[in-house]
Amino acid sequence: MKTRALLVMIFVSLWVAGLSARLYHLQVTKHDHYQVLASNQQQRVLDLEPPRGTIYDARGRVLAVSVEVESAFAVPREVEDPAEAALALAEVLDLDADRLEERLRQNLDFVFVARKLDPPLAAAVARLDIPGIHFLKESKRYYPMGDLAASVLGFVGTDHKGLAGLEAQYDTLVAGTPGSRTVMRDAHRQTLLSPKLAFVEAEPGADLHLTLDAAVQHIVEKELAAAVEKYSAKSGTAAFLDPSTGEVIALAGYPTFDPNHFSRVSEAVWRNRAVQDSYEPGSTFKVITTAAVLEHHLLSPDDLLYCEMGGITLAGQRIRDHHPFGELTVRQVLAKSSNVGVIKLSLLLGEERLFKAIQDFGFGRRTGIDLPGESAGIVRPLESWAALSKAYVSFGQEVSVTPLQMARSLAVVANGGNLVTPHVVRAVDELGGLRSIAPLVGDRVLDPVVAYELRSMLAGVVEEGTAKLARVEGYGVGGKTGTAQKVINRRYSQTRFIASFMGMAPLDNPRLVGIIVLDEPRPLYHGGQVAAPTFAAIARQVLPYWDVAPDRLPPKEIPSPFAPVSPLQLVELESGPAPLPEEARFGVQEIVPSDGALAFGEGGR
Amino acid sequence: MVRTSYAKSRPVHNRYLVRERDRSLLMEFGRVAAAILVVGTALLGYTWLHLSLLESGYAVGDLQQRLVELERRERHLRLEAAYLSSPARLEKWAVEELGMAAPRLDQMHFIHDEGPPGRGRGVLQ
Incomplete structure (x- = not known):
């Protein structure tokens, strides 16, 4: 009896020991292995994609949103x-x-x-x-307003990465930071959240609040498209700024594209023409030359210049005017856009002061706008200027600028002399709250009195000069036209032009400053004929939309802040330009561009 | 009763059985019962908590899913609202469908004269 009991006890003990050993092996020795297997079966790590930030216009309208x-x-x-x-x-x-059938037959999961x-x-x-x-x-990015501000907004690729425009410029901010969450799954594959499991919250992308107003942008795009179509131009560009802050009100290019279907057009259409394309500005650049002359108190607006009745010969080259002008005041030189008149201003100014003025107005370098791919334009260093560069540069040849640079230069005149930095994003809405981007107002490059004087001169261009079609009933408008010959095969074309008008309104307190540029308009091609009316059409709609009251007043007599011209200067002016150096005196020759895109030739109006 | 020569009649004194209480056994029983109660309650509590946690987990999961779905719907609605309020679309609708036209300057009243939204006024020097 005792033996039998002993055998049972031994058997039970061995069984318990074996069981314990197996349990130890499973739960202690192989703990980690089975823990991983269990986790893989029961847990799942979910990638949390952050919602890409929304882009709003100045009035809170949604311009880009991810759903x-x-x-x-x-x-x-x-x-x-x-x-x-x-x-x-x-x-x-x-x-x-x-x-598709081929893909469906692939041996893939x-x-x-x-x-x-x-x-x-x-x-x-x-x-x-x-x-x-x-x-x-x-997640998919939608641009609910279609092609509105397409080149400014840009677009994102399939992987939701910004590829152009603001989407690329602010990609790191707008994209957000991905997160992850570990969840339990039961036998029915139902998801079960547990606070014990790892959770890294996805940080949503920052929202961008732009300076653009969708309604104004629409007006600008509509009128630009109408002008391009009406005048059969190859393309058109418009840039409008708030002159006091540099905030971009509208940037438009035509032809344009729908960023919802960006791949349907060629890459060339994607670019932001106002920022990335540079061109020879032609006569709109005369504003810079005139501003420099007034700033250095060399002449006053009502001083007289003799415009040589249609042409001037410098260094053996004949530079013609578009009309034979005799005596004109500086004010009239600008209003009638006399090439000879402005050349005489440049001779008076000298190339160093002209070059400095060009630099002060921000040409030859990027404006610093928060958009990718900005062009700096071309301003050759002073050392490489030829004998006649000063003359040609004075009316907008031998330099290359972007429409945005031109609009900014006019903003200097409009705001009393400060160089502003154009920007498109007004505020960034991040997790930490709304972060406003303060306007960058740079150096004062013009005396306020000179700026005010120039404004009245630009009003003269519209009232009695080359830009009569820029008039807007009820509002004072100032501006300058430009008709620049295009360089084709290193020669200035006589049939292909870039027509432009840059203007401001209302004149007494400019809120709207902008430029319209049309590439090869036909059959009309003068800036005053094709671009000026487009500006007027835009101002006519935008100013009432902003609730800007009409400011139309009779012309003012503005006391000149300048000292009278010295007798010596008058003699020089009446007798023509200063004598040229001997080496420059060779016969009139065919005008051929020296190199690259820059060339010499007749200016436009 | 069988009476024999051996039989004797004796008075029986254990007519009333007196059950004496074993206090130590009672104490031990009490301790065991208390321990079982405590452990049992704790186990039941733990089980209940665990089940509640599971239920809450499912509920939170469902709510999270609902939140995501509602956010998705809200974004869709915002997208739709943005599409419907596009200036180009509104203008087309106003002009072509409703036959509206922009007012002339003499038909307008200027009240605020604030200029572009959120911007300072131009500088007049």
């Missing part, structure tokens, strides 16, 4: 009849059926059928109810 949409994918081995499925899908999604479908399309695919076709959610 989750469905992407259709296939599990090929689950698709019963690839040919039939491909045919049905291709019909709904407007895809190539053969290529996952192939995309179509990504980021608009909701109606996703619903149509779902209604087909094809076995093996599933959906997953992906």
